[in-house]
Amino acid sequence: MEVSQHVRAILSFVEAADAGSFSAAARKLGISAAAVSKNVAGLELVLGVRLMNRTTRKINLTEEGTAFLSQARIALGALESAVDSLVARKVEISGHVKISTSVAFGREYLLPVLPGLLERYPGLTVDVDFDDRMTDLIRDGYDIAIRGGRIVDSSLITRPVCRLKTVLAASPDYLASHGVPQIPEDLTQHRLIARRFLGGRINAWGFKRDDGSLTTMDPEPAVLTLSAPEALVQAAVAGLGIAQIGIHHALQYLESGQLKAVLFGQYDPGSYEMVIQYPHRTLIAPRVKVTVDYLLAAFEQEKSLHFPEEKLAAYQFRQEDS
Structure with missing residues (x-):
C-alpha cells in the first residue's frame, strides 16, 4: 500500500471509529460506504490484525484497533500541523528568490527598489546576478529574469514592464561644433557611436520614410x-558623437541639457520591451x-521607463543651446 493509500485508509478508519459506522464516515469524507469499508479492510490486511468488528448496525473496535486509533490520531495531527505550518509560511512570505537581470537595468532600477521589497517582506532573501547574457531560467535555477529585447520564449510566463524605446542624441557642444x-x-558626415551586442552584432538604426515604411542603416564606420548601454550615454555626454540611447537611460541627461535629441520624427524609436519572466508553473511559490508583483508596481512608478516618445x-x- 502506497503512502497516499495509507493516509486515506487511516483517515477512513479514524472517521469510522468516531462516527460508529461506515455510512456516517462516508458522508463526512464525501465517498461511498463501500470505499470506507475497502480502505479499512486494506489497512487491516497491511497491519495483519483486525481493527474492527462489524455488525449490520454498528462497528466495535478491537483491542488492537483501540491502540492503533490513538497512534492514528497523532499521525493525522502531525499532518495537519505540517499543512498549517506551510499555510502560515505563505502568509508570512519567506524564502530565497534568485533573479537574473542586465547590469544596467539591475543597477539603475532593480537595486533602488530592493530595500522596499525587503522591508515589506523581511523573511525574504534575494540573490541577483548581473549578466547581460540570456540565461536559461530552468537550467540555471533562477526564479525570475528581467529581460529586454524581442521576447520570444513562450515556455515562460512573461509580464510586461515597459516598452524600450530609443533616441538619437548628442551633446550640445558636439552639435554646435x-x-x-x-x-x-x-549622419554619414558625423561621428557615430555604435552599440555592439555580446554576440557581436552591431545594433542598426531605424528611420521612418515619408510613405510610412521603415529603413535601417548601420552606424558604420563608427568612431x-x-x-554597455550606459557607456553609450557617457560617451555621448562627453561629446564623442551621436549615439542611439534608450530613453530611460538618456532622460535625466536630456532634462539637464547635457544631451539633445536629433532627427526627432524621422528616427524610429524601435519596438523592444522590458519584461519580467518566470517559469510556467501551476502554483507559483x-x-x-x-x-x-512588488517589482512590477515599483517599475510602474518610474517615470523614465514610461516617458512618452512625443515629449522628446x-x-x-x-x-541658443550652443
Missing part, C-alpha cells in the same frame, strides 16, 4: 563601438509571486 543632421543621410520634441537642439 559639427552641425545638426537634418535628414538620416547627413566608437561599445557594448508565494515568495516569487510577491516579488514579481522638447529636447531637440536649438541654436
